[in-house]
Each structure stands twice: as structure tokens, then as C-alpha cells.
Amino acid sequence: MRTYAGHSTAKESNELYRRNIEKGQTGLSIAFDLPTQTGYDPDDELARGEVGKVGVSIAHKGDMHTLLDGIPLQEMNTSMTINATAAWLLALYMTVGEENGIDTSVLQGTTQNDIIKEFLSRGTYAFPPGPSMRLIADMIAYTVDEVPKWNPINICSYHLQEAGATPVQEIAYALSTARAVLDQVRERVTEETFPRVFGRISFFVNAGIRFIEEHAKLRAMSQLWRELGRERYGVDDQRYLRFRYGVQVNSLGLTEQQPENNVIRIVLEALAVTLGRNVRARAIQLPAWNEALGLPRPWDQQWSLRIQQILALETDLLEYPDIFEGSKVMDGLAAELMEGARAEMAVVEEHGGAVKAVDYMKTQLVESHRERVARIERGEQKVVGQNVYTTAEPSPLQAGEDGGILTVDPEVERAQVEAVERWRAERDEAAVRAALAELRAAAENESLNVMPATLAAARAGATTGEWAGVLREVFGEYRAPTGVEGAAAIPDDEALHELREKVDRLSEALGRRVKILVGKPGLDGHSNGAEQIAVRARDAGMDVVYEGIRLTPSRIAATAVQEGVHVVGLSILSGSHRELIPEVLRELREAGADVPVVVGGIIPPADAERLMQAGVARVYTPKDFELTRIMGDIVDLVAEHHSAAATA
Amino acid sequence: MSAARAAAGDPAELGRRLRECDRGAAPAALNVIEDRSARGRERTRKLLAEVSPAALGGEAGAHLVGVTGPPGAGKSSLLSALVGRWRELGRTVAVLAVDPTSRRSGGSLLGDRARIEHDPRDDGVLIRSTAAGTRMGGLAPPTREAVQALAPAFDLVVVETVGVGQSETDVEEVTDTVAVVVQPASGDTLQFLKAGIMEVPDVLVVTKADLGEPALRARRDLESALRALGSRDTPVVSVSSVPPPSGIDDLVEALDAHRAAIDLPATRLRARRLTALADFLAERGEAGLRALGGRREAERFLDSLHPALDAAALVGALEERASEEGGG
Known part of the structure; x- marks a missing residue:
């Protein structure tokens, strides 16, 4: 713990x-x-x-x-x-x-050392895929003899789920990554050493709110891992074949609205990885209830730690052998996931393995996430407090002077x-x-x-x-x-249809198509939000310039001017909005671009107010989950800015 | 007030600034040119008049380069390396990246820019992304006009489009030199060349030279196809844009050599006339063309006009002619 x-x-x-x-x-x-x-x-x-x-x-x-x-x-x-x-x-x-x-x-x-998921989800890569994989292989080959108790790599399916992966995708892409790593290391170590290398590979997985299926996912992964070891790499020592994993449970499903409910979500997700002894996690990290609001304080982290302690010490969870052994339902679920994962792994192999398939996998993830967002938006996937049972008493947990979150002193940087x-x-x-x-x-x-x-x-x-x-x-x-370029268009509904007409009318009035720049300033690589906004803006009929993550304020400003965009949307989740957003605004002003700027991210209300004062036109936070509505808002903003007649 | 209007001011002023190599005027000028409203087209006319051969006292000095090829051939990475090399040589570059996506929604995701590495603080590089509109690989009138507007202000104006087969004719119409980009082990270009579906480009570029044998084979196949077609002088250049990049200098040289060999006034004159015709067609449609007595007749009419007229003036002449013919 x-x-x-x-x-x-x-x-x-x-x-x-x-x-x-x-x-x-x-x-x-x-x-x-x-x-x-x-x-x-x-x-x-x-x-x-x-x-x-x-x-x-x-x-x-x-x-x-x-x-x-x-x-x-x-x-x-x-x-x-x-x-x-x-x-x-x-x-x-x-x-x-x-x-x-x-x-x-x-x-x-x-x-952690899993670079593929950095390309797919987390964004903290530094070098191209080929050389990055070589660095990993070098490190594994070095540590297996020189620092033998070190786990040089922890393959993360965690971040794939955060990027929208379905259970099948989570299993398939993580195991394909493991395969790519092992293939590369095999060339760098001796045949006798290799089974030990296989045994040193561990995983970092996610557990979502559908906790029965999530448990089945771990059973499926564990079995596929053994299969891979035995069949592809000829490992037969049971010690090395064990699927070793740690967990951080899902953050993507945590809500900004009625955030206290997140504690319940976290408990249920923790059950997914602890219920069945045969595939129980070796280590668990639980997120804090207020992650969607800002940085958790020590007290928030303590609350998450207590969940684990209560599960382990007060309940009878740890007293029984595997409680799902012989369960037809559980075995059936696991078999279904394995079948799906095998098929998806085969597709990755057709692309030439995980390294070459980064493009393919990324497109699939954006697509899955797009579907998930649309389901929640349409109310097909229920999220309590977000799209159902939305009226609530004011939360006393957020009433403190700090607004219920931690802030970092800007002096640290200097x-x-x-x-x-x-x-x-x-x-x-x-x-x-x-x-x-x-x-x-x-x-x-x-x-x-x-x-x-x-x-x-x-x-x-x-x-x-x-x-x-x-x-x-x-x-x-x-x-x-x-x-984003490969993401399918969302099915038409009335709201989108109306929005599209609004965009067409405004484009007509402007003389050219409404053009938006979606930018991610800073080093934060969590690009889900930016990607979904970019795709929806396209589906709304706009021309969208999206350059991906890690952009300097000067680059964003230069792009806004060169591309002649009508509006700039910035996405930022690392908490550095206080420094970076005013800087983007300043660079835009200096470059002579008079365009409205909207910001989306984990931005506490006090900061939002400050940003609006600095000149930001709108601030969106995780509670704004209706993308079509946000788009409509942005179109109105552009229309206002041009005082063109785009009647809603 | 929008960025466009804030920086734009008078379109003639923007045109004048471009004529005097003030690259800072380029984004606002492009905003004007992309504006397809009646007012926008009027403003474009004023702008282009300032960069006409008459105003410039000759043809603009820029080298107009088309870079085209099938999706995934490595055009953007190649451009990334090329732009870097050109900048090292002290040449300024404008890239007009034309994205092929055209969706039911009318919207597009313009992704090429992200793949062309450049220093955002360097005002010697301009990248502008546009959606192609409806036709695969075709060029919308604003792109054609943009080439002419930027030509006095940059050393190179590059038009990047997606295309295999016949669709690159549009690029060929507006540029001095067309480079077709091919990746090893994709036989499309070779087949199109052999079948005569595709015209022989000015330069052929084989990417991914780092792959070794497949890249060499692709180059040999293309060279023998060119020999069979009697175009043994068309250069085939192998490049790799993964570090360390290779072949980029050879490509720069091949492009320069082609530019030096062409009849520039004739090439540019043809570009202006075909741009005018495309613009006229986009506005007036086939019915407009019929009013001129068909395409061939329209081209003949354009050939009879003064060579120093800019594209916008030529469109005006076409429109006048069409209404005369229609009325008479």
C-alpha cells in the first residue's frame, strides 16, 4: 500500500x-x-x-x-x-x-518505462518510437544482470483505459506492447537469461466501474500472458509465467459534479482487482475523490488509503480461495474478452507490431473515446450526478478556504x-x-x-x-x-444538425469556413479533451487546426495568425494554466491576433475567474460534458466577435 | 474586430506590402483571398492587381513548387526536412498545405501543419492549411490565387496536395515544378506512369531511403519506367527524413535545376490563365462555360488577352465576355 x-x-x-x-x-x-x-x-x-x-x-x-x-x-x-x-x-x-x-x-x-502508452495516451515521450524501444531494451538487458531485483518495465494498460480503451483494446494493446518489448530484448540477452527477463515484466492496469467485467478482464489478461510466455517465448517455469500487476483504478469516470460520489466509485473499482484471489493485484493505488477538481491534498490521499485498509482489514475479502473458480458466467466473460483480444492483437501484428501500429491504435482509442463521450452526452450511458440525478445539496466537502484542493507555489519554479x-x-x-x-x-x-x-x-x-x-x-x-484524422463522424442528431446549420450560416457571413485552432500548451500530454473537441468541431462543420501536444505559447500564437483562425481553444490538465494561459494571451496580442480564446481543463472556480479577467472568453471544466453544446457556445462567441448575424 | 480585419486594412495595401516582400502581410492577405463572398472577391481583385506582372514589372521571383503523392508517402516529413534545408540556405518558404478531407459536415481536420517541424519564431516560414473542398487532390480557387499573392514575398511557395494519377494536374497548372513523392513498395505511381494515366512529373522523389533495398528497388523500377517512356532526364531522388536525413540536398538541387531550365514567363502566364478559368468555373459553373462557347473557346479567348494581366483581371474579362455572349 x-x-x-x-x-x-x-x-x-x-x-x-x-x-x-x-x-x-x-x-x-x-x-x-x-x-x-x-x-x-x-x-x-x-x-x-x-x-x-x-x-x-x-x-x-x-x-x-x-x-x-x-x-x-x-x-x-x-x-x-x-x-x-x-x-x-x-x-x-x-x-x-x-x-x-x-x-x-x-x-x-x-x-514504468512503457513508451508505447506514452505515444497513445500519456504523452510524455521524448524520442521517436524506434530509438525509444531500443532504450528500453538496453535498460532491461542491463538491469537483468546488474540490478537483478529491479523491475525495469511496468507495462501500462492503465493509461489506455483513461484514453478511452474498451476492455478488449486494453488487453490487446498492452499485451502487444509487451510482445514488442520482449521481441527486442530477446536479441540483446542470452537464451538462458530470457525466461528471467519474461518474469521481470510486470503490468499496471486500470479498473473501471463495470467491476464484474473488469475482473473478467484481469482473468483474461492473466491467461493470455501465460499463453504468450509458453507459446511464443517457450517459457515454462511457473514462477516466470505469473501475471504480475499493480493497479490504479479509473480516473476517467470520476465526476466533477457531486464529487463525493467518487469515493463509492473508487471502492467498487477496487473490488474488481481484489475479489478473485487467483488474479488479485500485487499493489493498489486509489485516486482521490476530488481529482476532477484539482490536485488532491494529503487528507484526500489519506481517505483513499483508508479504503484499502478497510477492504483488507475489516472485510472478509482476503479469507477465501478464489471465489469465482468454476463460475460459468465469469469464465464465459473472460473467454469472450480473450477472443476479442486475440483478434485485435492479430490486427496489431498485421500492422507490423505495436511500434508500427501506434498510428492505428491511437486512431482506435480516439474512436472508442468519441463513442463513450457521445453515449454519455445522449444519456445512454448513465453517470449519476452528471447526466442523471443532477440536482444535489451543496457539498460541505468543498466549503473549505482552499476550495478543497492543493495548489503549488509558483516560487518553486523560479x-x-x-x-x-x-x-x-x-x-x-x-x-x-x-x-x-x-x-x-x-x-x-x-x-x-x-x-x-x-x-x-x-x-x-x-x-x-x-x-x-x-x-x-x-x-x-x-x-x-x-x-483524430481517422475518427469517424458522429451520427447525426438534431442538436448536431442545428449546430451545423449555425456553422454554415456563420461561415457564409464570414465569407470563409469557421476555423478553430485547438491547442495544448505546456508539457501535459493528456490529450483526450483536445482530441474530442477537435473531432466534434470538425463534425460541426468547422475547419480545425490541431497540432497535438506540447506546444509553446509562441507556437500557438504563430499558428493562430498564420492559419487565420477565428477562435482558439486551449486544453490544459497539468495545473499550469495559471502561468501558461496568460502567456498565450500575451503572445497572441503581440502577434496581432485579435481572436477569442476559450480554455478547457481541470480549472478550479477561483482560477477560472482569474483567467476570465485576463481575457479568456470562456472556461470549460469536466462538468461540461456536452460537446455539441460547447461547440454551439463557441460558434456564438465567434459570431459575437464578428458581430455577424448568426441567428441561433 | 477579427484578426483579419485588424491586420488587413486595405487589400491594395496588403498587396503592396507583399510586393515589397513584407511577409507579415501574408496571413491577412490569405484571409482576404479565402473570403468567397462578393465583397471578399472584390477585395481579392484589388489585392491581386498589386502583385500582377504589370505591378511587379515582370514575373515574381519565387520558385513555385508542387509536392504531391499518395497518402502516407511521407510528403509532410519530406517537407519538414526540405523546409529546414531551405531555411539553412537562407531562403524563405511558404507552404500551402491542402488537406484532402471533405466531409458530409463540411468541416475538416487539417493535420499536415503538425508534421512540418519549424521554428514558430522564424518569420521566414509560413504554413497555411486549407481544406480541398470537394474534389480529391483538386485545388480550390483560393489556393491558386494564394500562390500568386505570395510569390513576390517568398523565395519558395510550395503547394502540398494528396494525389495519384490525374488529380495532380491542378498542381501542375499553378506551379513551376512538380515533385511527385512515392514510397517504396507501393506500385501505384509506377503503374500510373506505365499506363500513361499520369503525366511524367518534373521530379520523382522516393522516400524512406533508410529502408535500404526496397527503396533502391523502387528507384530502379521508376528509372526504367521513365526510360521506357523516353523521359530519361527526369530525376529520381532517394530521400530519407529520419535522422540523419539524406538526399535532401540532391532534391534541392534537382528542383533548382528544373526551375532554371523552364520558360518562366510562359509557365506563369499559363498558370494565371488556368487559375482565372478555374475561378470562373467555380463561380459560374458549366453554364458559365457554355456561355463562353466551351472550354476550348474560353482558353482561346484568354490567350488573346494581354500577358501581364493578373488572374483576377482575367476572371473579370471572362465574366464580361460571358455576359456579352449570354446577352447576344
Whole structure:
């Protein structure tokens, strides 16, 4: 049992870890901020507004020393939510171990390190798919001998469900990813080592509100995993064939309206992964009830921890053997999912495997999510408090002075920027240059493993941005597919039909088709919202410019001007809206673009007000789930702005 | 007030600014050209008059390049590398990316821009995305007019379209040089060439050279097809846009060489006349064309007009002629 933590500075996170260790916690779970996850230093233009948000900023081994100060690493099991830069963060972790006199071969823990789902859902990738997979393979091949208790990769179906995956897609794409990883590692290790590599692969899955089907999903996954091990890789040692997984339950289904109901959703989802002993999760993380509102506070996280403790200690959940053994219904459900997943995995293989099929899988996910959103919008999928039973008493939980959420001090970023500049000035520059040259040589030579050079750079004092910068130069920059171009049009209904007429009338009045720019500023890669808005705007008859994630404010402004758009829609979920949105507004003004700007994301009411004062025309939050209505609103806004006669 | 109106002001002023290489006027000029209302077309006419050969004292200096090929051939990645190389050479580039999607809703997702890497702070690069409208690979009148408006202000004006077979004729009409992009192991282009469905392009580009053998084979197949067709001089260039990119310099050279060899005034004159005809057709339809006595007659009429007239003036002449003929 642990909670996902790591906020703002290394020092504060360290204090939190030490408090938790005093209370008996033996596991560390480190969340990094987005610049660290995507390989940028705190003083990079792209890092602006993101430093210390959603996790801790680690720019070099000095930061890692501060983070782990006084913690007995040899006794810890450390989980790092890190992917594109996993090799680097593991190297920093090992370096701190070494410099504290610990034998690094005893280190235990997990690096998430699943890049495919970053391309498909989470967005914190740094390099193109091919080289990214090589980094992963290098790391697995290195750790299996050098840090044998380390789980070098944790394949995540979790984020696929968050991006809209159906259970079949979740199983199929996660297992296809595992297959792509294993195929690549097989070339880099000996035949005797390979079964151990297979055994070190673990999964990070999701559990949604349809908890019976979700349980069946885990049974299906577990069985398919064994099949894959036995049939494709010839692994027959039972220890290595076990499907090992941890869980974070679904956040996508949590609502902003009547948020206290989310606690009930979370409990039911936790049952999905604990009910049957044969496929019970090894580790569970539960989200906080108020995730759709903003960053959870320690008290909110404690509430989630208590759910697990009550399930484990008060109920009789853990007292029985597998309660579904012999259940025809459960076996039938699992068989159905397996059949669907096998078929979908075959399609991925036809595309040339998970790496080549990123485009295909992304399109499928956008499509599934589009369907889900439309079902909720039409009321076919019921969500209590959102599209049914929507009238409620005011919630006393949100009445506190902080509005029921945590905020990060903007001073953190400034301090971290100064700190990294100081670090660079004080280190042995020649040693860093030499280490980075060595890294470049290793990256350029496919037959070398990049881990030793990465460790050397970590020891020498290189920064996160420098490590990733060298690799970007060698491997190239990359922009993941947006998946929106292949999304099917939604079926016509009256509301959409009316909207389309409204768009046509306005386009007529403007002389050209209404054109919208959908932009995602900052490093936040959660693109669901932006994608769905882009697709719906198209279905409403607009011309849509969508460039995907990770855009600087200056790029958004330049695009708005060059493309001659009538309105700009910005989506942001990382909590950096306070810094980034005013900056986009300023850049737009400087570029001479007088266009209305609307913003969507997890934006607390106080912030929304501030943004409106700064010049934002509309703010939408997760409670605004009716996309057609939002579109109508935006069209009115453009019409008003042009004082053209678009009568509704 | 919209961005368009805020920055636009007088269309003649925008045209004048483009003539004087003020690239900052380009987005607002494009807003004017894309406006298909009667007022917009009137404004476009004023704008284009300022960039006519008469106003410029000759043909605009830009190299007008068409980049076309089947979906997924790697056009955007290629453009990404090309734009980067051109910028290194100090050349300014405008890309008109024409998206083929045309939906029942009338809306489009314009995705090419995302795939063309460029520095947003660099005012030497302009990328404008437009929806093709109804015809696969065809060019809407605003795109044709945009090429002419931007030609005085940029060193290169690139029109990127999707097309295989006959649909690239539109691009060929408005540009100096057409590069057809082909990916290895897709036989379409080869078949179309052999069958004579497709005209031989000015430059053929085989992408994904990093694949090795399949890319080499594709190149050899195309070269032998070209020899069989008697076009042994058409360059076939192999490129790879994954790092480290290769073949980009060869392509730049091939494009430059083609540009140097053509009869520029004749090419441009033809482009203006065909643009005018396309614009007239879009507005007046087949009935308008009949009023002119059919396509051939219309082309003959255009050929009789003064070579320095800009496209918009030519449309005016066509309209006048049509109403005369219709009335008489």
C-alpha cells in the first residue's frame, strides 16, 4: 500500500518520504514533474509553468541526493513513474546509491518505462518510437544482470483505459506492447537469461466501474500472458509465467459534479482487482475523490488509503480461495474478452507490431473515446450526478478556504531555475562534456548499450535536459500521431444538425469556413479533451487546426495568425494554466491576433475567474460534458466577435 | 474586430506590402483571398492587381513548387526536412498545405501543419492549411490565387496536395515544378506512369531511403519506367527524413535545376490563365462555360488577352465576355 506522491521540490518530497517511513512505509513512490519526464531542464522554454507541478523536479544527481537524503535505499522498494527518461532517472538513483556506499546490485524497485502508452495516451515521450524501444531494451538487458531485483518495465494498460480503451483494446494493446518489448530484448540477452527477463515484466492496469467485467478482464489478461510466455517465448517455469500487476483504478469516470460520489466509485473499482484471489493485484493505488477538481491534498490521499485498509482489514475479502473458480458466467466473460483480444492483437501484428501500429491504435482509442463521450452526452450511458440525478445539496466537502484542493507555489519554479544554473556553473564542465560525448557515441552505435554511458553522465553531473538533448540530436525529434484524422463522424442528431446549420450560416457571413485552432500548451500530454473537441468541431462543420501536444505559447500564437483562425481553444490538465494561459494571451496580442480564446481543463472556480479577467472568453471544466453544446457556445462567441448575424 | 480585419486594412495595401516582400502581410492577405463572398472577391481583385506582372514589372521571383503523392508517402516529413534545408540556405518558404478531407459536415481536420517541424519564431516560414473542398487532390480557387499573392514575398511557395494519377494536374497548372513523392513498395505511381494515366512529373522523389533495398528497388523500377517512356532526364531522388536525413540536398538541387531550365514567363502566364478559368468555373459553373462557347473557346479567348494581366483581371474579362455572349 502506498500513495502516489512527489510534489514541488526534492527537499519537501524528502521530508514527506521520511515521515511516511517513520510510520512504517517501506515503499517509495516517486512522481516527477513533466520537464523531468520529458527530458527538459527547469530553465527550458518548454518547462515554463510546469516545474514542480504533478511531481518533483530532478535535474541532476544533486537533486536526487536531496530527494533521497537519509533514506536507506538498500531497504527500499522504489517505484518511479518515469518513461522516456527512465534510463536517466535510474542512473541518477544508482549514482546516489553508489555515492552513499551502497552496492547497487541490491537496489529494488520499478521504473514504468512503457513508451508505447506514452505515444497513445500519456504523452510524455521524448524520442521517436524506434530509438525509444531500443532504450528500453538496453535498460532491461542491463538491469537483468546488474540490478537483478529491479523491475525495469511496468507495462501500462492503465493509461489506455483513461484514453478511452474498451476492455478488449486494453488487453490487446498492452499485451502487444509487451510482445514488442520482449521481441527486442530477446536479441540483446542470452537464451538462458530470457525466461528471467519474461518474469521481470510486470503490468499496471486500470479498473473501471463495470467491476464484474473488469475482473473478467484481469482473468483474461492473466491467461493470455501465460499463453504468450509458453507459446511464443517457450517459457515454462511457473514462477516466470505469473501475471504480475499493480493497479490504479479509473480516473476517467470520476465526476466533477457531486464529487463525493467518487469515493463509492473508487471502492467498487477496487473490488474488481481484489475479489478473485487467483488474479488479485500485487499493489493498489486509489485516486482521490476530488481529482476532477484539482490536485488532491494529503487528507484526500489519506481517505483513499483508508479504503484499502478497510477492504483488507475489516472485510472478509482476503479469507477465501478464489471465489469465482468454476463460475460459468465469469469464465464465459473472460473467454469472450480473450477472443476479442486475440483478434485485435492479430490486427496489431498485421500492422507490423505495436511500434508500427501506434498510428492505428491511437486512431482506435480516439474512436472508442468519441463513442463513450457521445453515449454519455445522449444519456445512454448513465453517470449519476452528471447526466442523471443532477440536482444535489451543496457539498460541505468543498466549503473549505482552499476550495478543497492543493495548489503549488509558483516560487518553486523560479528557485529551481536558479538552482540548475548554479549547478551548471559549479560542476566540472570538462568531465560533463566528455561524458556526453561518450553518450553520443553509444547512442549512435546500435550494438552498444547506452546504460554505462548514461551512468557516466549521471556521475559527472550532467543534467536531465543535457542527457535528453544529446539523444534528441541522435535519435531525432518526434511528434506522436494525434489519431483524430481517422475518427469517424458522429451520427447525426438534431442538436448536431442545428449546430451545423449555425456553422454554415456563420461561415457564409464570414465569407470563409469557421476555423478553430485547438491547442495544448505546456508539457501535459493528456490529450483526450483536445482530441474530442477537435473531432466534434470538425463534425460541426468547422475547419480545425490541431497540432497535438506540447506546444509553446509562441507556437500557438504563430499558428493562430498564420492559419487565420477565428477562435482558439486551449486544453490544459497539468495545473499550469495559471502561468501558461496568460502567456498565450500575451503572445497572441503581440502577434496581432485579435481572436477569442476559450480554455478547457481541470480549472478550479477561483482560477477560472482569474483567467476570465485576463481575457479568456470562456472556461470549460469536466462538468461540461456536452460537446455539441460547447461547440454551439463557441460558434456564438465567434459570431459575437464578428458581430455577424448568426441567428441561433 | 477579427484578426483579419485588424491586420488587413486595405487589400491594395496588403498587396503592396507583399510586393515589397513584407511577409507579415501574408496571413491577412490569405484571409482576404479565402473570403468567397462578393465583397471578399472584390477585395481579392484589388489585392491581386498589386502583385500582377504589370505591378511587379515582370514575373515574381519565387520558385513555385508542387509536392504531391499518395497518402502516407511521407510528403509532410519530406517537407519538414526540405523546409529546414531551405531555411539553412537562407531562403524563405511558404507552404500551402491542402488537406484532402471533405466531409458530409463540411468541416475538416487539417493535420499536415503538425508534421512540418519549424521554428514558430522564424518569420521566414509560413504554413497555411486549407481544406480541398470537394474534389480529391483538386485545388480550390483560393489556393491558386494564394500562390500568386505570395510569390513576390517568398523565395519558395510550395503547394502540398494528396494525389495519384490525374488529380495532380491542378498542381501542375499553378506551379513551376512538380515533385511527385512515392514510397517504396507501393506500385501505384509506377503503374500510373506505365499506363500513361499520369503525366511524367518534373521530379520523382522516393522516400524512406533508410529502408535500404526496397527503396533502391523502387528507384530502379521508376528509372526504367521513365526510360521506357523516353523521359530519361527526369530525376529520381532517394530521400530519407529520419535522422540523419539524406538526399535532401540532391532534391534541392534537382528542383533548382528544373526551375532554371523552364520558360518562366510562359509557365506563369499559363498558370494565371488556368487559375482565372478555374475561378470562373467555380463561380459560374458549366453554364458559365457554355456561355463562353466551351472550354476550348474560353482558353482561346484568354490567350488573346494581354500577358501581364493578373488572374483576377482575367476572371473579370471572362465574366464580361460571358455576359456579352449570354446577352447576344
